[in-house]
Amino acid sequence: MRKLHYAVAVLGLFTLEGVKADQAATLQILQRNACTACHQATVKTVGPSWQDVANRYRDGSKTAAELGESVKKGSTGQWGPVPMPPQAQLNDADLATVTQWILSSH
Numbered sequence: 001m002r003k004l005h006y007a008v009a010v011l012g013l014f015t016l017e018g019v020k021a022d023q024a025a026t027l028q029i030l031q032r033n034a035c036t037a038c039h040q041a042t043v044k045t046v047g048p049s050w051q052d053v054a055n056r057y058r059d060g061s062k063t064a065a066e067l068g069e070s071v072k073k074g075s076t077g078q079w080g081p082v083p084m085p086p087q088a089q090l091n092d093a094d095l096a097t098v099t100q101w102i103l104s105s106h
Contacts, residue, residue, distance in 0.1 A: 026101045029094045033087065048079045050102045057103060064099040071095060 030036055038046035048056075057067065070078070072095060074086035090098070 023101070023105070026097055029098055033090055033094070035087075035098070038084075046082060047084060053102055054105070064096060064103050067099040067103065068092075068095040071099065 030039075040049055042049050042051045044052065053067070056062075062070075071084070071087050072090060073088075074084050076083040078084070087095075
């Protein structure tokens with residue numbers, strides 16, 4: 001029984017490390033593409049916080065792919081008077097990582 005508890009604890013550590021690694025990789029993408037200049041995790045700055053975005057679409061009204069398209073093409077008026085400039089430099093893999101993270105982790 002003791003070995004089982006140890007195995008479960010070790011497995012839990014690997015799972016937590018994986019989550020931390022995924023989040024760190026996502027944050028690197030956000031920083032590398034200057035997303036953090038206008039957005040923060042929980043505080044509205046120039047644009048909405050990622051938490052606010054997740055809360056708005058928590059009902060499934062926008063998928064990660066749809067959010068990604070909005071990020072890539074830019075938008076006006078969805079979050080107030082400040083437009084979101086197009087982020088065409090984001091490659092599709094990074095865009096999918098970021099939008100899935102925003103919608104699933106907040």
